[in-house]
Amino acid sequence: MSKYFTDRVTDRFLHWTGKRSVWVITLFVATSAAVLALILDHAVYAALVLSTFESDQIDNLNIVGTAILVALPLALFFAALVKSLYQSRKDLKDSEDKLNELLATSSDWFWETDEEYRFSKLIGNRETGKLPRADVLGTFRWDNASPRDLADIDKWEAHKAVLDAHKPFRNFTYENSPNPPKWVRASGNPVFREDGEFAGYIGTASDITNEYLANIKIRDQDERLKTAVSAMSSGFALWNDDDELVVCNEQFKKFYPSVRSQLVPGAKFEALSRAAAEAGDILDAVGDIDEWIKRIVERHRASESSTVYQLRNGQWIQAIERRIIDGGSVSERNDITDLMQANRALSNTEARFSTAFHANPQICTISTVSNGRYIDVNKAFETITGYSRDMTIGATAEDIGIWPDPEFRNNFKRIISENRSVDKMVGKFRTRSGEIRHTRISAEIIDIEGTECILGVFPDVTDEIMAIRALEESERNLKSIIHTASAPIVVVNRKGQITEWNIAATAITGYSEEEVNYCLFINEFVPEKFNENAKIIFERAMNGASPESSEIPVATKNGGIATILFSLTPLLDRSGNTVGVVAIGQDVTALNQAQEQLFHAQKLESVGYLSGGIAHDFNNLLQVIGGSISVIDSLRDDPEEQGIWIEKIEKTIQRGGSLTNQLLAFSRQQALKPQSVRPGEIVFGIDSLLRRTLGEDITFSVSCPANLPPILADVHELQNAIINLCVNARDAMPNGGRLGIDVKAVKIREDASGNKDNLPAGNYIELSVSDTGAGMGATVLENAFDPFFTTKEVGKGTGLGLSMVYGFAKQSRGTAKIDSVIGEGTTVSLLFPEAPPDDQPAESLLPDSSHSPTGSTILLVEDDPEVRDVTSSLLRLAGYKILEADSGRMALDILATSVEIDIVFSDVVMPGGISGFDIARKIAASPGGPKVLLASGYPDKQEADHSDLDGQVTILPKPYNLTEIRKALAELEP
Incomplete structure (x- = not known):
């Protein structure tokens, strides 16, 4: 004081x-x-x-x-x-x-206050241009401070305490104005009068806004730097140009526990390294510390270096040293223990793996899953990317910056984490020179002695990308060609939607491209009854089947139907995946009409070919029937023997019906009725018939496993096909032999060789008929399925048998094939797809003898008296009461009476203008009328011509026997 x-x-x-x-x-x-x-x-x-x-x-x-x-x-x-x-x-x-x-x-302002601390004088520095504001005079310093600064109550209370104590103060800093922000630093001394009384303060003040803001920015940067350094997974240390420690993070200290307390700012790099080595922290330094210190200091002072050494606790670390612009250096320490263990494991399998890995012309890398550091790269990596092996090993992709797109890298990490593999993921990589290249990376997580690693292969596909772009240009040109082509071209995607529709397609159908764009081609432009077949054709093409041509009816805008012969080809994307179907067509509507006319003309011509065989077969049938009747007449006293000959007559009639059915199918007068059926049951059902037909000099056998899946096929046509093949086999063995029927399940794969008919992949049932006959030559095999082709003498064959079998198999969505060797025999095989699981097998085809008629009354309508007499007798044998009518008119008259009739059994075609269908319509018009059973030699054609009666009548094909009548009537009765 x-x-x-x-x-x-x-x-x-x-x-x-x-x-x-x-x-x-x-x-x-x-x-x-x-x-x-x-x-x-x-x-x-x-x-x-x-x-x-x-x-x-x-x-x-x-x-x-x-x-x-x-x-x-x-x-x-x-x-x-x-x-x-x-x-x-x-x-x-x-x-x-x-x-x-x-x-x-020294300052921007000089100031004085009175004894109450109000500003009484302000002098500005004209050199700096900081002139005082007049409105400050008479105010307190705190009157000019910002509200934000005044919120620091402790600071201002302390300042006022200094003023009240009349003490000098130095460098008092406060925010003077919030908008824009301005900070002031003031210093002052108290002033006393001559009598010692306090007179106020005198002092200086400076505008330190720029300095203050710069300090805040530096402080924020320092905090960010400290946070970033602390958050680093690697050890980090910063040294000045005298190799003195500036700062290091906790991870860096953990690597050197013996000198942890010495890792403070100002500590020398060499001294710290020596202390750690002498304490035994560095195994590599044991035995020659001076040499190790010399080597490590040289690398520290180099512009960039990387060293790997082992610590006392078994850890392996990678020490990276980099010089920075101001002369200082940065040290990075990474725990690469996993890498070293993985390297040791990798060396155990390198003899098997190294050659393939390093010789691969594509870029190959191995990195750890845990931290993404590279364990190994191949020569192609160095050549293509420009990054050396030494530069890459121990670094991450982020360290060398090989992936320029962070989003691609993140997606890659996510996919391989979820799926443990990545397949041809398209992306880009950056070479060391900065060039951006294209790749298609494939990777998989593998285990190398307990360490999960990523094996990646990413070829340089830059040239391919360039080619793709050229291809895109070509595709644009192709699209132009498509639209100007004279043939109709339709392109559909995997959903069946139209994506391309050219001018020729518009000309044929009348629909413009705008009208059909993204419409469902099959559902909207193919008539309903052809939908299923069209779907099958397109699905086969979509599944990669070889190109095939198929006729597909297409609806036109004017209500007509155009038949187009389409050739279907899968549409592939750049990766080879099927994305649609290209259908290139030809309008064959007019051609088909001309062919139909030609076909009718050819049928007239075919009568000449057929007459010999048909006449021979019918003569044989008549001979059997006539001869059997004569034998029966002579055997009146032997009923058992008569029964045998009666059975021969029945079988002969069945053969006649079969021949008629073949002729109807050939003339397209009979449609197939596919249903779920087991082929084995069909074979066993006609087993006895086949054995008697084949004769005693032929050994007959059947092989059919139990519980084979059913197929979808017409029952009668399947029977006819089996009989036809067996008869052909018998004829091929005039001196006897062996004939076998084999039924088995087979599977056709998509890549199956020998699939000449391009059957869709799936499960099939194969039915084969084999003989030990003379066999067929190449010419016969080539023409065996052609209509009218026969090797038999004139009058002994029509040439329709195998042709009809083949047609039946194709209509059943299968196929037929022949294997034959001259002198060894022939095998004809039929392939049918398995029936869908929800289709139930057909009821047994064997006669149902358990049905007992109820005594119902039947009105029999038949204009042929002999047929009427035979049918009437059969109905009575079946236990029915019979009323007869010889015409449709007579039948209607009987129905108009009060006679109670349960069933009307009528022929379809009768003289007088009233057919069986006319009778059925009359009955259908009156609810509660009798059931209707019609008999016809053309059942399917008749049914098709009278579709208005679907579900109201039942048609029984001619010829029929007692068993078939009983079955048909049993289905009508309640």
């Missing part, structure tokens, strides 16, 4: 003397001169008295001396006065210069 007081007194004295120095000094000099003159005067006078001078002389000398003594002080006074004035002016000039220099360099 005394020192402060002394300082203040000294200041006050200097201040006072500074104003009065000239007069004080002058007065002091004059007084001193006067005193000296007086002393000198008295001394001279005393000397004169003691001398020999007279008194008058002494008085005169005294007067002169006195005058001199008076003049001398005055002269000295004026001389001192002039010198003092000159020096004061000089000192004042020097002080002004120094004050101006201080103003220009």
